[in-house]
Amino acid sequence: MALIAPPDNSASPFEFRSAELRLVAFAPATLDPVRLEAGLRNKLGGGEHFLTGEQIALDFGSLPETPDAVEVAALAALLRRYSLNLVAARGGNKDQLAAAREAGLIVLSDEGMAPAAPAPQTATTERTPTLIISRPVRTGQQIYARGGDLVVLALVSAGAEVIADGDIHIYAPLRGRALAGARGDTSARIYTTCMEAEIISVGGVYRTLDETLPASLKSKPAQVYLDQERLVIEALSDIN
Structure with a gap:
């Protein structure tokens, strides 16, 4: 007759572990x-x-x-x-x-x-590849580059939305919404060769551009970034 070993009751059925909350x-x-x-x-x-x-x-x-x-x-x-x-x-x-x-x-x-402490950067740290979109982003569409940068090589139409956890580069007219640093990266930037956006955001700070942009920015190459908690729109030609 086979003998069955009794269960090991000495092992704990659970354990407590430290955990970092990120809400x-x-x-x-x-x-x-x-x-x-x-x-x-x-x-x-x-x-x-x-x-x-x-x-x-x-x-x-x-x-x-x-x-x-x-x-x-x-x-x-x-x-x-x-x-x-x-x-x-x-x-x-x-x-x-x-x-x-x-x-x-x-x-x-x-x-x-409190945000989780960043992992030490090493040469082998995995990085989310840049999302590259070569087709136009039509009205009502949304493109999201989770964990990385977004590059759009075609028109972003009015009513469309492009989002990235990192930077956004648009090598065409930007006429919809662009949200960079979507998960709180205040160092993110938005670049476009033709600034005609409806709404822009960096690191959760929003600005509506329904009002007329100055001629130095309207339909011109521009970048958007945060200075403290203020959104700055700057013509790329102004950068030395």
Whole structure:
């Protein structure tokens, strides 16, 4: 008769491990669902976007109101419609955080939002290849270079959107939206040979260009970058 060894009950069924949290903060200035819906639609569009599937922390730092749990839950439902998962809250006063807890959110300290330390750079560090698009980006289309730079060799039409976690280079007219440094890289830049954009963004700082650009920039080669927290649009011919 075969003998069956008894299970080893000495092994622990689980273990605790340190983990770094990296959440995207959502800092509303209002809880008005109409204004929030319009803002989300304007920045993220109606389909897949550069934050699709991200876990979100509600940052009370810019919110003067004190919501109840029902309002926090309604905000979570609105964000889910844009494929954003509200899982935590931070900042604010004790009543705001109490409402977040009642709505089922985790309350974080500021340390919980600290970005992960960058990995040491070595010669073998893997880098996401540049995404190169050689066809026109038509109205309603979105191109996203996740984890790297984006190069577009054709027209970006009005109503189209190009996004990159790194730099964006457009060797043709830019007439739609361009969002560089989509995951917070404030050193990213946008370059185009013909600046006619609707909206530009670097590192999460947006600017609408519905107003008339000066003649030195309109339809001219230009670059966009952040100076502190201010977006700068500069003619490429001005660079020495």
